[in-house]
Amino acid sequence: MDLKFSNAEPFADERDAVDRLLGAGDGGWHGGQRDEEDHRRAHSGHAARSQRHLVMEALHAVNDRVGWISPGALNYIGRRLSVAPADVYSVATFYALFSTNVRPKRIVHVCTDIACMARGSKEICAGLEKQLGPASATNGWKHSPCLGVCERAPAAMAVEAGDPPHEHLIGPATVDEIVLALNEGPAALAAEAPPVMAVPQAGQEGLMLLKRVGQVDPESIDDYLTTNGYAGLRRAFDMSPGEVISEVKESRLMGRGGAAFPAGVKWESTAKQPATPRYLVCNADESEPGTFKDRAILEGDPFALIESMTIAGYGIGAERGYIYLRGEYPRAYRMLRNAIEKARERGFLGADILGKGWSFELEIRRGAGAYICGEETAIFNSIEGYRGEPRSKPPFPFEAGLFGKPTVVNNVETLCNVPLIMQMGGAEYARIGTEGSTGPKLFCVSGNLVLPGVYEVPFGATLGDILKLAGGVPEGRKLQAVLLGGAAGGFVRADELDIPLTFEGARANNTTLGSGVVLAFDDTVDLPGILLRIARFFRDESCGQCVPCRVGTVRQEEALLRIAHNRHDAASKGRDVGILRDVGLAMKDSSICGLGQAAWNAVESAIDRLGVLRESR
Amino acid sequence: MNIHYPGGPAVTPVKQITIVIDGEEVSVPEGSTILTACNAAGKDIPTLCYGDTLTPKNACRVCMVELKGSRVLVPSCSRKVQPDMVVMTDTDRVRHSRRLVLELLDSSVDLSTTPRIPEWKERYNVDSDRYGKRASESLTRDVHDPGEHHAGNGDVAATMCQPIKIDNDLYVRDYSKCILCYKCVDACGTQWQNSFAIQIAGRGFDSQISTEFAAELPESACVFCGNCVEVCPTGALSFKSEHDMRVAGTWDESQQTETTTVCTYCGVGCNLNLHVQDNQIVKVTSPHDHSVGHGNLCIKGRFGFQHVQNRKEDGGS
Structure with a gap:
């Protein structure tokens, strides 16, 4: 393409980082050595343009190596991928x-989000300000939205660019540890808490989604296989793709990411589309404040997701799946990469899986x-290498999704129910839980509780049950309010603990389960501060795409x-x-x-349900 | 392509779709948008980011209408009609949404050169002063730190206000007037010019139309076709000649005439609309419905008019 670049050239390590991802550039058009022939060739058309989807990975490569993206690196990425x-x-x-x-x-990215606010992130920031100066990249530390380590709040993520880069989630974080990570690098920190620390129930009988967390080596496919791993895929392969979808429909599995859309219906409408290829996308961009359930699975039982996606791919007739993982989950990234590699080595991914004559590939983005x-x-858009701006619907993903093709997008937890459904059968699975909400459900329980963590219960438990599992609020404190569903969810009062945490129960009580966040605030928490x-x-x-949200x-x-600042002026309030x-x-x-x-949503519920901006002042 | 297929596909009549708008039936060809149907029904729907030569981006949300059965309002500019749709264009919900969109824009962007804004503000009872005093000029809008912002104490309402960018002799960029409608980006990109000089940079309220690292236009991939100026709905992009006259206080549209002519630079045949004030060409636009250029021109047609009005007394020959 006829693109114009400035004269800025990449530094050697920036060039190397990109070349390691893309291979060396094969001529002047691609950032390599210019020779005479280059001037007579034009690189254009689909081949040149089809690399756009690597933009994010290339930016990661440079940012991870150097810590930032210079004009020269930006040019080099653009040249290599034919992007302006x-x-x-x-x-x-x-x-x-x-x-x-x-x-x-x-x-160091220091989490200042709501779950960490309830557990002392303000004090950490005050301490850091004293030692390092105000939060800014140049001072080495920044405020961060929820890092998904809410069970170990307050959390932080230490990053060191280099070859290889080091990334380390710290929780509970202290000022000293953060300063240590800055002075000596994240490698100097004590090892990250093992995945099992996120799951207080680990090892208990009857767990379905969390049964392997803490019980097996998440890096070992043999461990996975000896704990009933890939039994779901084998069962699925005994059926036709259509039958797999029927089982999922019969299970009445609802999406666990927040929208609670029936998974089987989504699969069926995608599989029915004549256009090919079809794609499967696993949404592992778990970023809703207070949500960390997917991290527990990804770190503690990564093969489960690989198997689940293979079944889903088989069901909908997709030959390629993408796992879109949030950038703040370094250990989950390592675990998933390892799991994909091991699964491929053993013939559970790639060409002709288990001799079935069907191929499936997985990529992490x-x-x-x-x-x-x-x-x-x-x-x-993000996978395709664009800004992560939502598209206008219709068309819906099942009609025109990734690369414009029919696509199923499912959340990690949703997918991880699929091997269970295959093994039990959809009808049997549907007996777990309630009429409107079938199956086991993970709740991300955090805030001011004795035992925060990911809890698995069959649908039907009440809010009070869940809080009791997590040990309730610490002695001497009083529950003030609970946030259900994360920042996009809503608050409920401390006297509403008998709300059933089912899709229909939440709806009947005019609230939402969202992504399964149960975030408890005791009476020490400044709720207006949480709203802010x-x-x-x-x-x-x-x-920033649409006016109501960008300016609103x-x-x-x-x-x-x-x-907050004119608290006594009733008229202006x-x-x-x-x-x-x-x-x-x-x-x-x-x-x-x-x-x-x-x-x-959350602000509205705080005003109308809790009366926060009325009475508490 | 100039290939003619004898006996090629016959023209099949386009199906008409009938929908109900504010209680009255309207029929439009299949594939039309609700906006087209509304226009056919004589409704006056405000639009800003809609462009007659561009794919709807539906970013401004001022054209929202209520659609029976839909949980949320729908953008009329991009939603295609389907049989038996029931659309309401002036309910309380619609009016509230339009009022708020206009308030949010008017409180954060300089809309003084956006056509029809005073009329719409009156129609929808817009009170953009209630969000507080507008924040003054920011000098850091071209530095991007996505996911972070400095929250003050709410005393001033954040705005797009920033220094005007004058880095060439042909057109100026006054992003204090920018509503981030993406039209210039689309005109510069695959929809028309394929120059890819500008894009949206940054995120959320801190987004900004920008070249890479906010490089000045002459250093960028800009080819100065001015097709971005052609589609800009707010005057954020304007001819340098127009800008200078506005600054001098001499810009007066009531004294301007428009003359359509054919560009003489090459044989393509683009039409030019010459805007003339006091016997001087002050800017050049191009008719959007013209089959050759669809409103697009190149640097010569758009900006190469100075020689027409070089006069002897100016030292010309």
């Missing part, structure tokens, strides 16, 4: 983990710090800030609550995607 530099820049500046400004190799990429169409953090989160994470999330935060309602309704009605449509 303005386009590469627009992608690089969309994702929070990438930097287009020079910065040190070591950065890493996000880079953008909550919006968990939206089911933004995830496509939620508003800040949505303002930071809005992609800003006005929402401003109104909450004014209320009334005006600001009016603005919140007006803006909230417009965001709900007119935003392109679920982020904007839900950006006011």
Whole structure:
């Protein structure tokens, strides 16, 4: 393509990082040595343009090696992939983990999100400010949205660019550890807590989704096989793809990512599409504040997801699947990479799986710090190498999804139910749980509780049951409120503990399960402060595409800030609550995607259900 | 392509789809949008990011209408009609949404050169002052730190306000007036020019139309076709000649005439609309419905008019 680049050249290590991903450039057009022949050849057409989907991976390669993306590196990526530099820049500046400004190799991302706020992140930040100066990349530490380590709050992620880069989730984090990670590098830190630490029930009888976590070596396919691994795939291979879908439909499995859409229906409508190839995408961009269930599976039982996706791919007739993993899960990334490699070695992935004559490939794509990429169409754009902006629906993913082809997008937990359904049969599976919510369910229980963690219960447990499992609030404290479903969910009061945590129970009580977040706040927590953090989160994470969300999330935060600062002026508070309602309704009605449509949910429920901005002041 | 297939596919009549808009039936060809149907029914739906020569981006959300059976409002500019749709264009929900979209834009963007804004503000009771005093000029909008922002205390309403970019003699970029409708990006990209000089950079409210690392236009891939200026709905992009006259206070559209002519630079045959004030060409546009250019021009047709008006007394020959 006829692209114009500036004169900035990449540094040697930037070039090397990109070349290691893409292979050496084979001529001047691709950033390699220029020779005479180059000037008489034109590289264009589909071959040149078809590499766009590698933009994110190339940006990761440079950012991971050097810590930021220089103009020369940006040019080099653009040259190698035939993408205009303005386009590469627009992608690089969309994702929070990438930097287009020079910065040190070591950065610690300190979680200041709601679960960590309830457990002392403010004190950590105050301590860091004293020792390192205010949060900024140049001072080596930054505020971060939820890192998905809520059971070990307060959390932080230490990153050191290099070859290889080091990434390390710290939790519970202390000021000393963060300073140590900055001074001596993340390698100097004590090993990350094992995956089992996220699952207090580990080893208990009767677990279905979490049965292997802490019980097997997550890096060993033999361990997986000896614990009934791949029994689901074998069972699926005894059936036709259509029968696999029928079983999933019969199981009445509902999506666990937040929207609760029937998985079988999604699969069936995709499989019916004449267009090929079809794609399977696993949404592992778990970024909803307070959500960490998928991390527990990915770190503790990664083969389960590989098997699940293989079954799903077989069912819908997809020959390629993508796991879109959030960039903040370094250990999950290592585990998944290993699992894919091992599965391929043993013939569970690749060509002619188990001699069935059917092939399936899996690729991991890493996000880079953008909550919006968990939206089911933004995830496509991100995989394809674009900004993670949601697409307008219709068309829906089953008609035109990844690369414009019929696509199934399922959450990690949703997929991991599939081997169970294969083994038990859909009808038997549907007996677990309640009429409207079948199967086992993972809850991400965090906040001010004695034993936070991922808990598995059959659907039907009440909010009170779950809190009891997690040991309740610490002695001497009183439960103030519970946030269900994360930042896009809603608050419920401490006297509403008998709400059944089922899809229908939540709906009947005018709240939502969302991604399974149960975040408890005791009476020491400043709820208006939590609301401000939620508003800040949505303002930071809005992609900026549509006006209601782009500007509405800003006005929402401003109104909450004014209320916080003019707490005694009832008239101005009334005006600001009016603005919140007006803006909230417009965001709900007119935003392109679920982020904007839900950006006011938590604040609304705090006002109407908890009376936070009325009584507590 | 100039290949003619004798006996090729016959023209099949396009199916008409009938939908109900505000209680009245309207029929439009299959594949039309709700907006087309609304226009056919004589409804005046406000639009900003919609462009008659571009694929709808449905980013501004000012054209939202209520669709029976839909949980949320739908963008009329991009949603295709389906049989038996029941659409409402002026319900309380619709009016609320339009009012808020206009308020959110008006409180954050300089809409002083956007056509029809005063009329719409009155129609939808827009009160954009209620969000507080507008924030003053920011000098850091071209530095991107996605996922972070400095939250003040809510005393001022964040805005797009920033220094105007004048880095060439042909057109200026006043992004204080930018509503981020993506039209310039689409015109510069695959939909028309394929120059890819500009894109959206950054995220959320801090997004900004930008070249790579905010390089100045002459350093970028810009070919100065001005097709971005042609589609800009707010005047954020404008001819340098227009900008200079506005600054001098001499820009007066009521004194301007428009003359359509054919560009003389090459044989393609693009049409030019010459906007003339005081016997001087002050800017050049191109008719969007013209079969050759669809509103697009090249640098010569768009900006190469100075020689027409070099006069002897200016030192010309």
